[in-house]
Amino acid sequence: MRVERSAFQFKFMALVLLLVLFSVLNLASSEIIFEERFDDGWQSRWVKSDWKKSEGKAGSFKHTAGSWSGDPDDKGLQTTTDARHFAISAKIPEFNNKNRTLVLQYSVKIEQDIECGGAYIKLMSGYVNQKKFGGDTPYSVMFGPDICGTQTKKLHVILSYQGQNYPLKKDLQCETDKLTHFYTFVLRPDASYSILIDGRERDSGSMYTDWDILPPRKIKDVTAKKPTDWEEKEYIEDPNQVKPEGYDSIPREIPDPKAKQPDTWDEDEDGIWRAPKIPNPAYKGPWKPKKIKNPNYKGKWKIPWIDNPEFEDDPDLYVLKSIKYVGIEVWQVKAGAVFDNILICDDPEYAKDVVQEVFTNREMEKEALEEAEKIKKAREEEEAQRAREEGEKRKRERGYDRRRRDKDHYRDRYRKRHYDDYHDEL
Numbered sequence: 279m280r281v282e283r284s285a286f287q288f289k290f291m292a293l294v295l296l297l298v299l300f301s302v303l304n305l306a307s308s309e310i311i312f313e314e315r316f317d318d319g320w321q322s323r324w325v326k327s328d329w330k331k332s333e334g335k336a337g338s339f340k341h342t343a344g345s346w347s348g349d350p351d352d353k354g355l356q357t358t359t360d361a362r363h364f365a366i367s368a369k370i371p372e373f374n375n376k377n378r379t380l381v382l383q384y385s386v387k388i389e390q391d392i393e394c395g396g397a398y399i400k401l402m403s404g405y406v407n408q409k410k411f412g413g414d415t416p417y418s419v420m421f422g423p424d425i426c427g428t429q430t431k432k433l434h435v436i437l438s439y440q441g442q443n444y445p446l447k448k449d450l451q452c453e454t455d456k457l458t459h460f461y462t463f464v465l466r467p468d469a470s471y472s473i474l475i476d477g478r479e480r481d482s483g484s485m486y487t488d489w490d491i492l493p494p495r496k497i498k499d500v501t502a503k504k505p506t507d508w509e510e511k512e513y514i515e516d517p518n519q520v521k522p523e524g525y526d527s528i529p530r531e532i533p534d535p536k537a538k539q540p541d542t543w544d545e546d547e548d549g550i551w552r553a554p555k556i557p558n559p560a561y562k563g564p565w566k567p568k569k570i571k572n573p574n575y576k577g578k579w580k581i582p583w584i585d586n587p588e589f590e591d592d593p594d595l596y597v598l599k600s601i602k603y604v605g606i607e608v609w610q611v612k613a614g615a616v617f618d619n620i621l622i623c624d625d626p627e628y629a630k631d632v633v634q635e636v637f638t639n640r641e642m643e644k645e646a647l648e649e650a651e652k653i654k655k656a657r658e659e660e661e662a663q664r665a666r667e668e669g670e671k672r673k674r675e676r677g678y679d680r681r682r683r684d685k686d687h688y689r690d691r692y693r694k695r696h697y698d699d700y701h702d703e704l
Contacts, residue, residue: 308625312370312604316341316354316618324355327365327607329412337362337613344389344616346646348458348639354385354618357610364613367402367411367605370622374600375465382421383462383629385619385636388454395610397452398422398434399620403599411605416441418598421463423452433480435463435473437489438598444489450481456647457640460619460633464626469596472626477633485595492592496583509574519567526565531555 314320320341330336339355357364373380386397401419402411420436420443433450436443453459453475462474469485485491533553543551606617619636621629 308628309623310628311373311601311622311624312368312620313623314368314604314620315352324366324368325408325411327367327411328409329365329607330363335361335363337364337610339364339366342616344387344614346389346456346643346650348641348643348646352618352636352639354387354616355606356389356616357608357613360610360612362613363412363607363609365411365413365605365607367406367408367603367607369408369603370601372600372602373622374597375467375624376594376597377467379467379624379626380465380598381462381621381623381626381629382419383460383619383621383632384422384617385458385460386422387456387458387616387618388423388425388614389456389616390610390612390614392425392615393611394426395612395615396422396424396434396608397610397615397617398424398608399617400605400607401598401601401622402603402605403438403601406603406605408603411603411607413607413609415605415607417443417605418601419463422461425452425454433461433473435471437485437491439489439491439595444491447488447490448481448483457643458616458618458636460636462626462629462633464629465596465598467596474630476637477630492590492595493586493588495586495589495591497586498581499584500581502582504579507574508579509572509576510578511572512575513569514572515567516570517567521565521567528561529558530561532558 314323326339328336337357337359340358341353342356343350343353344356355366382399382401384399388397398420399422400415400417402415403418404416406415416438417436418438420434422434424430424432424434431451431454433452435446435450438444450473452461460474460476462472462477464472464474465485470482471485471488472482473480486495532555534556535553537553539551545551601622604620604622608615619632621632623629
Protein backbone atom coordinates (compact mmCIF):
# COMPACT_ATOMS: atom_id res chain seq x y z
CA MET A 279 0.00 0.00 0.00
CA ARG A 280 2.85 2.39 0.78
CA VAL A 281 4.39 1.79 -2.67
CA GLU A 282 1.05 2.41 -4.42
CA ARG A 283 0.49 5.68 -2.50
CA SER A 284 3.97 6.91 -3.45
CA ALA A 285 3.32 6.14 -7.11
CA PHE A 286 0.04 8.02 -6.96
CA GLN A 287 1.72 11.03 -5.36
CA PHE A 288 4.40 10.99 -8.05
CA LYS A 289 1.79 10.97 -10.84
CA PHE A 290 -0.14 13.78 -9.16
CA MET A 291 2.96 15.96 -8.82
CA ALA A 292 3.87 15.29 -12.44
CA LEU A 293 0.40 16.37 -13.54
CA VAL A 294 0.66 19.59 -11.52
CA LEU A 295 4.06 20.36 -13.06
CA LEU A 296 2.67 19.79 -16.55
CA LEU A 297 -0.24 22.18 -15.87
CA VAL A 298 2.13 24.83 -14.55
CA LEU A 299 4.40 24.37 -17.57
CA PHE A 300 1.43 24.63 -19.92
CA SER A 301 0.30 27.85 -18.22
CA VAL A 302 3.78 29.35 -18.50
CA LEU A 303 4.06 28.40 -22.17
CA ASN A 304 0.60 29.76 -22.88
CA LEU A 305 1.47 33.04 -21.12
CA ALA A 306 4.69 33.25 -23.07
CA SER A 307 2.84 32.69 -26.34
CA SER A 308 0.36 35.52 -25.68
CA GLU A 309 1.37 38.95 -26.86
CA ILE A 310 0.50 42.46 -25.76
CA ILE A 311 0.71 44.48 -28.96
CA PHE A 312 -0.09 47.87 -27.45
CA GLU A 313 -1.16 49.04 -24.03
CA GLU A 314 -1.72 52.67 -23.11
CA ARG A 315 -2.47 53.84 -19.57
CA PHE A 316 -1.54 57.45 -20.42
CA ASP A 317 1.28 57.58 -17.88
CA ASP A 318 4.22 59.97 -18.16
CA GLY A 319 5.60 60.10 -21.69
CA TRP A 320 2.30 59.42 -23.42
CA GLN A 321 2.81 62.57 -25.56
CA SER A 322 5.72 60.87 -27.34
CA ARG A 323 3.40 58.07 -28.50
CA TRP A 324 0.38 60.11 -29.57
CA VAL A 325 -0.02 62.68 -32.34
CA LYS A 326 -2.83 65.23 -32.21
CA SER A 327 -4.41 65.78 -35.60
CA ASP A 328 -4.90 69.20 -37.21
CA TRP A 329 -8.13 67.96 -38.80
CA LYS A 330 -10.82 70.71 -38.68
CA LYS A 331 -8.31 73.12 -37.15
CA SER A 332 -8.45 75.56 -40.08
CA GLU A 333 -12.24 75.68 -39.72
CA GLY A 334 -12.04 76.43 -36.00
CA LYS A 335 -13.84 73.16 -35.21
CA ALA A 336 -10.96 71.12 -33.77
CA GLY A 337 -11.24 70.25 -30.09
CA SER A 338 -8.38 69.54 -27.72
CA PHE A 339 -7.64 66.83 -25.15
CA LYS A 340 -6.74 67.28 -21.50
CA HIS A 341 -4.58 64.81 -19.55
CA THR A 342 -6.68 64.22 -16.45
CA ALA A 343 -8.48 61.67 -14.31
CA GLY A 344 -11.65 63.71 -14.74
CA SER A 345 -13.91 65.44 -12.25
CA TRP A 346 -14.33 62.24 -10.19
CA SER A 347 -12.15 59.18 -10.07
CA GLY A 348 -11.33 56.18 -7.95
CA ASP A 349 -7.65 57.05 -8.37
CA PRO A 350 -6.73 60.70 -9.13
CA ASP A 351 -3.34 59.54 -10.43
CA ASP A 352 -4.94 57.25 -13.02
CA LYS A 353 -5.25 59.75 -15.86
CA GLY A 354 -6.59 59.49 -19.38
CA LEU A 355 -7.39 61.84 -22.26
CA GLN A 356 -10.51 63.96 -21.80
CA THR A 357 -12.25 65.82 -24.60
CA THR A 358 -12.63 69.57 -23.96
CA THR A 359 -14.62 72.39 -25.60
CA ASP A 360 -18.19 71.68 -26.71
CA ALA A 361 -19.29 71.19 -30.32
CA ARG A 362 -15.90 70.13 -31.64
CA HIS A 363 -14.21 67.34 -33.57
CA PHE A 364 -11.50 65.43 -31.68
CA ALA A 365 -8.79 63.39 -33.41
CA ILE A 366 -5.63 61.87 -32.01
CA SER A 367 -3.72 58.68 -32.89
CA ALA A 368 -0.75 56.51 -31.96
CA LYS A 369 1.40 54.25 -34.10
CA ILE A 370 1.64 50.69 -32.79
CA PRO A 371 3.79 47.64 -33.62
CA GLU A 372 2.31 46.13 -36.77
CA PHE A 373 -0.13 43.36 -35.91
CA ASN A 374 -1.72 40.73 -38.15
CA ASN A 375 -4.53 38.61 -36.73
CA LYS A 376 -4.28 35.71 -39.18
CA ASN A 377 -4.51 32.51 -37.11
CA ARG A 378 -4.58 34.67 -33.97
CA THR A 379 -7.19 36.15 -31.67
CA LEU A 380 -7.59 39.91 -31.75
CA VAL A 381 -8.57 41.67 -28.52
CA LEU A 382 -9.41 45.39 -28.62
CA GLN A 383 -10.28 46.96 -25.28
CA TYR A 384 -10.47 50.42 -23.76
CA SER A 385 -12.28 52.34 -21.05
CA VAL A 386 -14.32 55.52 -21.34
CA LYS A 387 -15.99 57.66 -18.71
CA ILE A 388 -18.66 59.95 -20.17
CA GLU A 389 -18.80 62.63 -17.49
CA GLN A 390 -20.95 65.04 -19.47
CA ASP A 391 -24.58 64.86 -20.55
CA ILE A 392 -23.25 64.10 -24.00
CA GLU A 393 -26.53 64.90 -25.86
CA CYS A 394 -25.03 63.78 -29.16
CA GLY A 395 -21.57 62.40 -29.87
CA GLY A 396 -19.31 59.40 -30.18
CA ALA A 397 -17.01 57.74 -27.66
CA TYR A 398 -15.49 55.03 -29.87
CA ILE A 399 -11.97 54.22 -31.04
CA LYS A 400 -10.55 53.01 -34.35
CA LEU A 401 -7.86 50.66 -35.62
CA MET A 402 -6.20 51.66 -38.89
CA SER A 403 -4.12 49.76 -41.44
CA GLY A 404 -1.67 51.01 -44.05
CA TYR A 405 0.00 54.41 -43.85
CA VAL A 406 -1.79 57.16 -41.94
CA ASN A 407 -0.71 60.80 -41.95
CA GLN A 408 -1.37 61.32 -38.26
CA LYS A 409 -1.46 65.11 -38.51
CA LYS A 410 -4.36 64.75 -40.96
CA PHE A 411 -6.10 61.83 -39.26
CA GLY A 412 -9.86 62.47 -39.30
CA GLY A 413 -13.31 61.22 -40.15
CA ASP A 414 -12.36 60.39 -43.75
CA THR A 415 -9.35 58.25 -42.79
CA PRO A 416 -9.99 54.58 -43.73
CA TYR A 417 -10.13 52.20 -40.77
CA SER A 418 -10.26 48.46 -40.20
CA VAL A 419 -12.27 48.48 -36.95
CA MET A 420 -14.52 51.08 -35.34
CA PHE A 421 -15.73 50.06 -31.90
CA GLY A 422 -17.55 51.79 -29.05
CA PRO A 423 -20.53 53.91 -27.96
CA ASP A 424 -22.39 56.45 -30.06
CA ILE A 425 -25.06 58.46 -28.23
CA CYS A 426 -27.55 60.96 -29.62
CA GLY A 427 -30.56 62.12 -27.62
CA THR A 428 -32.65 59.59 -25.72
CA GLN A 429 -33.16 57.26 -28.70
CA THR A 430 -29.67 56.44 -29.98
CA LYS A 431 -27.44 54.65 -27.46
CA LYS A 432 -25.69 52.37 -29.90
CA LEU A 433 -22.61 50.25 -29.43
CA HIS A 434 -20.84 50.28 -32.81
CA VAL A 435 -18.84 47.38 -34.19
CA ILE A 436 -17.90 48.23 -37.79
CA LEU A 437 -15.45 46.03 -39.70
CA SER A 438 -13.75 46.74 -43.00
CA TYR A 439 -13.64 44.02 -45.65
CA GLN A 440 -12.05 44.57 -49.07
CA GLY A 441 -12.25 48.34 -48.63
CA GLN A 442 -15.92 48.50 -47.57
CA ASN A 443 -17.27 49.09 -44.06
CA TYR A 444 -19.86 46.73 -42.62
CA PRO A 445 -21.75 47.52 -39.37
CA LEU A 446 -22.86 44.86 -36.94
CA LYS A 447 -26.51 44.04 -37.68
CA LYS A 448 -27.45 43.62 -34.02
CA ASP A 449 -28.77 46.59 -32.07
CA LEU A 450 -26.50 46.62 -29.02
CA GLN A 451 -26.85 49.28 -26.33
CA CYS A 452 -23.97 51.05 -24.60
CA GLU A 453 -23.80 52.26 -20.99
CA THR A 454 -25.04 55.81 -20.36
CA ASP A 455 -24.17 56.58 -16.74
CA LYS A 456 -21.19 58.73 -15.72
CA LEU A 457 -18.91 55.96 -14.44
CA THR A 458 -15.93 54.32 -16.14
CA HIS A 459 -16.89 51.41 -18.39
CA PHE A 460 -14.70 48.95 -20.28
CA TYR A 461 -15.59 47.89 -23.83
CA THR A 462 -13.95 44.74 -25.22
CA PHE A 463 -14.15 43.24 -28.71
CA VAL A 464 -12.71 39.75 -29.28
CA LEU A 465 -12.35 38.35 -32.82
CA ARG A 466 -11.18 34.74 -33.22
CA PRO A 467 -9.66 32.76 -36.14
CA ASP A 468 -12.94 30.84 -36.63
CA ALA A 469 -14.66 34.20 -37.35
CA SER A 470 -16.54 34.04 -34.05
CA TYR A 471 -16.60 37.10 -31.83
CA SER A 472 -17.53 38.27 -28.34
CA ILE A 473 -18.42 41.73 -27.05
CA LEU A 474 -17.86 42.38 -23.37
CA ILE A 475 -18.79 45.34 -21.19
CA ASP A 476 -16.90 45.64 -17.90
CA GLY A 477 -15.46 42.17 -18.41
CA ARG A 478 -18.84 40.45 -18.85
CA GLU A 479 -20.00 39.09 -22.18
CA ARG A 480 -22.81 41.19 -23.59
CA ASP A 481 -23.12 39.39 -26.92
CA SER A 482 -21.42 36.89 -29.24
CA GLY A 483 -21.85 35.33 -32.64
CA SER A 484 -20.18 34.90 -36.01
CA MET A 485 -19.03 37.24 -38.76
CA TYR A 486 -20.84 34.95 -41.20
CA THR A 487 -24.26 35.76 -39.75
CA ASP A 488 -24.00 39.09 -37.91
CA TRP A 489 -22.44 41.20 -40.67
CA ASP A 490 -23.69 41.39 -44.25
CA ILE A 491 -20.21 40.77 -45.62
CA LEU A 492 -20.73 37.47 -47.44
CA PRO A 493 -24.00 36.12 -48.82
CA PRO A 494 -25.63 33.74 -46.32
CA ARG A 495 -24.65 30.07 -46.42
CA LYS A 496 -28.29 28.98 -46.39
CA ILE A 497 -31.38 30.56 -47.93
CA LYS A 498 -35.07 29.65 -47.81
CA ASP A 499 -36.32 27.56 -50.69
CA VAL A 500 -38.94 29.92 -52.12
CA THR A 501 -40.08 27.23 -54.57
CA ALA A 502 -40.99 24.79 -51.81
CA LYS A 503 -44.68 24.15 -51.11
CA LYS A 504 -46.36 22.50 -48.18
CA PRO A 505 -47.30 18.87 -49.01
CA THR A 506 -51.04 18.32 -49.33
CA ASP A 507 -50.96 15.53 -46.71
CA TRP A 508 -49.03 17.63 -44.17
CA GLU A 509 -50.76 17.43 -40.78
CA GLU A 510 -50.38 20.60 -38.67
CA LYS A 511 -53.13 19.79 -36.13
CA GLU A 512 -51.60 18.38 -32.97
CA TYR A 513 -54.98 17.09 -31.69
CA ILE A 514 -57.94 15.72 -33.62
CA GLU A 515 -61.43 14.46 -32.77
CA ASP A 516 -61.51 10.78 -31.82
CA PRO A 517 -63.04 9.08 -34.89
CA ASN A 518 -63.96 6.02 -32.80
CA GLN A 519 -66.14 7.92 -30.39
CA VAL A 520 -69.93 7.78 -31.07
CA LYS A 521 -72.61 10.13 -29.77
CA PRO A 522 -74.70 8.38 -27.11
CA GLU A 523 -78.25 7.50 -28.18
CA GLY A 524 -80.80 10.12 -27.09
CA TYR A 525 -78.09 12.67 -26.24
CA ASP A 526 -79.75 15.45 -28.28
CA SER A 527 -83.13 14.88 -26.60
CA ILE A 528 -81.83 15.84 -23.15
CA PRO A 529 -83.48 19.22 -22.35
CA ARG A 530 -81.44 22.20 -21.21
CA GLU A 531 -83.96 22.97 -18.42
CA ILE A 532 -86.45 20.89 -16.39
CA PRO A 533 -89.30 21.77 -13.97
CA ASP A 534 -88.08 22.24 -10.44
CA PRO A 535 -89.07 19.01 -8.64
CA LYS A 536 -88.97 20.76 -5.28
CA ALA A 537 -91.40 23.47 -6.28
CA LYS A 538 -94.97 23.28 -4.92
CA GLN A 539 -98.14 24.99 -6.02
CA PRO A 540 -98.97 27.82 -3.62
CA ASP A 541 -102.05 27.27 -1.43
CA THR A 542 -103.53 30.54 -2.64
CA TRP A 543 -103.30 29.53 -6.30
CA ASP A 544 -106.68 29.74 -8.03
CA GLU A 545 -106.75 28.00 -11.44
CA ASP A 546 -109.88 29.93 -12.46
CA GLU A 547 -108.10 33.22 -11.94
CA ASP A 548 -104.40 32.26 -12.22
CA GLY A 549 -104.55 29.53 -14.83
CA ILE A 550 -102.89 26.14 -14.70
CA TRP A 551 -99.92 26.18 -12.32
CA ARG A 552 -96.57 25.07 -13.72
CA ALA A 553 -93.38 24.52 -11.75
CA PRO A 554 -90.57 26.98 -12.54
CA LYS A 555 -87.70 25.75 -14.71
CA ILE A 556 -84.18 25.04 -13.40
CA PRO A 557 -80.97 23.98 -15.24
CA ASN A 558 -80.98 20.29 -16.03
CA PRO A 559 -77.97 18.65 -14.29
CA ALA A 560 -78.06 15.90 -16.95
CA TYR A 561 -77.63 18.40 -19.77
CA LYS A 562 -73.99 18.59 -20.94
CA GLY A 563 -74.27 20.99 -23.85
CA PRO A 564 -73.80 20.18 -27.53
CA TRP A 565 -72.09 16.85 -28.03
CA LYS A 566 -68.43 16.97 -28.99
CA PRO A 567 -66.18 13.98 -29.42
CA LYS A 568 -63.07 13.90 -27.26
CA LYS A 569 -59.75 15.04 -28.71
CA ILE A 570 -56.83 12.69 -29.12
CA LYS A 571 -53.21 13.13 -30.16
CA ASN A 572 -52.96 13.22 -33.94
CA PRO A 573 -50.84 10.21 -34.94
CA ASN A 574 -49.92 11.97 -38.22
CA TYR A 575 -48.95 15.28 -36.60
CA LYS A 576 -45.76 16.75 -38.15
CA GLY A 577 -45.70 20.18 -36.56
CA LYS A 578 -46.12 23.54 -38.25
CA TRP A 579 -44.74 23.43 -41.76
CA LYS A 580 -41.78 25.70 -42.38
CA ILE A 581 -40.08 26.68 -45.59
CA PRO A 582 -36.93 24.52 -45.80
CA TRP A 583 -33.43 25.98 -46.00
CA ILE A 584 -31.12 25.10 -48.87
CA ASP A 585 -27.51 25.86 -49.77
CA ASN A 586 -27.13 29.32 -51.24
CA PRO A 587 -25.65 28.97 -54.74
CA GLU A 588 -24.25 32.53 -54.43
CA PHE A 589 -22.30 31.76 -51.26
CA GLU A 590 -18.55 31.49 -51.69
CA ASP A 591 -16.62 30.95 -48.49
CA ASP A 592 -13.61 33.04 -47.52
CA PRO A 593 -11.53 31.22 -44.89
CA ASP A 594 -9.78 34.53 -44.21
CA LEU A 595 -13.01 36.41 -43.58
CA TYR A 596 -11.85 37.34 -40.07
CA VAL A 597 -8.41 38.53 -41.19
CA LEU A 598 -8.03 42.31 -41.10
CA LYS A 599 -5.39 44.25 -42.92
CA SER A 600 -2.32 44.52 -40.71
CA ILE A 601 -3.08 46.96 -37.89
CA LYS A 602 -0.61 49.84 -37.58
CA TYR A 603 -2.44 52.64 -35.76
CA VAL A 604 -5.02 53.18 -33.04
CA GLY A 605 -6.95 56.43 -32.82
CA ILE A 606 -9.74 58.41 -31.21
CA GLU A 607 -11.84 60.35 -33.71
CA VAL A 608 -15.18 61.65 -32.45
CA TRP A 609 -17.61 64.54 -32.65
CA GLN A 610 -19.26 65.67 -29.41
CA VAL A 611 -21.88 68.36 -28.84
CA LYS A 612 -20.84 68.42 -25.19
CA ALA A 613 -17.27 67.46 -24.38
CA GLY A 614 -15.99 65.68 -21.28
CA ALA A 615 -15.39 61.98 -22.11
CA VAL A 616 -12.26 60.43 -20.58
CA PHE A 617 -10.55 57.73 -22.71
CA ASP A 618 -8.09 55.39 -21.01
CA ASN A 619 -6.67 51.85 -20.69
CA ILE A 620 -6.37 51.14 -24.41
CA LEU A 621 -5.29 47.55 -25.02
CA ILE A 622 -4.56 45.55 -28.17
CA CYS A 623 -3.48 41.95 -27.57
CA ASP A 624 -4.34 38.33 -28.33
CA ASP A 625 -5.22 37.17 -24.81
CA PRO A 626 -8.83 37.72 -23.60
CA GLU A 627 -7.90 36.63 -20.09
CA TYR A 628 -5.28 39.37 -19.76
CA ALA A 629 -7.90 41.89 -20.87
CA LYS A 630 -10.20 40.69 -18.07
CA ASP A 631 -7.34 41.04 -15.58
CA VAL A 632 -6.94 44.70 -16.61
CA VAL A 633 -10.63 45.33 -15.99
CA GLN A 634 -10.45 43.76 -12.53
CA GLU A 635 -7.32 45.74 -11.70
CA VAL A 636 -8.88 49.10 -12.58
CA PHE A 637 -12.18 48.20 -10.93
CA THR A 638 -10.52 47.68 -7.54
CA ASN A 639 -11.26 51.41 -7.11
CA ARG A 640 -14.82 51.11 -8.45
CA GLU A 641 -16.56 51.91 -5.16
CA MET A 642 -14.31 54.92 -4.60
CA GLU A 643 -15.26 56.22 -8.05
CA LYS A 644 -18.98 55.78 -7.27
CA GLU A 645 -18.57 57.70 -4.01
CA ALA A 646 -16.65 60.47 -5.79
CA LEU A 647 -19.42 60.71 -8.41
CA GLU A 648 -22.14 60.86 -5.74
CA GLU A 649 -20.27 63.67 -3.95
CA ALA A 650 -19.79 65.56 -7.22
CA GLU A 651 -23.50 65.20 -8.02
CA LYS A 652 -24.42 66.55 -4.57
CA ILE A 653 -22.18 69.58 -5.06
CA LYS A 654 -23.60 70.14 -8.55
CA LYS A 655 -27.19 69.89 -7.29
CA ALA A 656 -26.50 72.34 -4.44
CA ARG A 657 -24.88 74.77 -6.88
CA GLU A 658 -27.83 74.51 -9.29
CA GLU A 659 -30.32 75.10 -6.47
CA GLU A 660 -28.30 78.11 -5.33
CA GLU A 661 -28.22 79.52 -8.86
CA ALA A 662 -31.95 78.89 -9.26
CA GLN A 663 -32.67 80.70 -5.98
CA ARG A 664 -30.48 83.59 -7.08
CA ALA A 665 -32.34 83.74 -10.40
CA ARG A 666 -35.71 83.74 -8.62
CA GLU A 667 -34.61 86.56 -6.34
CA GLU A 668 -33.29 88.54 -9.29
CA GLY A 669 -36.57 87.97 -11.11
CA GLU A 670 -38.60 89.18 -8.15
CA LYS A 671 -36.39 92.24 -7.88
CA ARG A 672 -36.88 93.10 -11.56
CA LYS A 673 -40.62 92.52 -11.20
CA ARG A 674 -40.80 94.93 -8.28
CA GLU A 675 -38.77 97.50 -10.19
CA ARG A 676 -41.05 97.14 -13.21
CA GLY A 677 -44.08 97.57 -10.94
CA TYR A 678 -42.61 100.73 -9.38
CA ASP A 679 -41.86 102.17 -12.83
CA ARG A 680 -45.39 101.36 -14.02
CA ARG A 681 -47.00 103.06 -10.99
CA ARG A 682 -44.78 106.09 -11.53
CA ARG A 683 -45.73 106.27 -15.21
CA ASP A 684 -49.44 105.97 -14.35
CA LYS A 685 -49.12 108.76 -11.77
CA ASP A 686 -47.41 111.05 -14.25
CA HIS A 687 -50.04 110.20 -16.89
CA TYR A 688 -53.00 111.09 -14.66
CA ARG A 689 -51.27 114.24 -13.45
CA ASP A 690 -50.71 115.36 -17.03
CA ARG A 691 -54.35 114.64 -17.91
CA TYR A 692 -55.54 116.63 -14.88
CA ARG A 693 -53.38 119.61 -15.75
CA LYS A 694 -54.49 119.53 -19.40
CA ARG A 695 -58.21 119.38 -18.48
CA HIS A 696 -57.99 122.32 -16.09
CA TYR A 697 -55.86 124.27 -18.53
CA ASP A 698 -58.49 123.76 -21.25
CA ASP A 699 -61.33 124.72 -18.85
CA TYR A 700 -59.49 127.91 -17.89
CA HIS A 701 -59.05 128.98 -21.52
CA ASP A 702 -62.71 128.19 -22.33
CA GLU A 703 -63.78 130.57 -19.59
CA LEU A 704 -61.57 133.28 -21.06
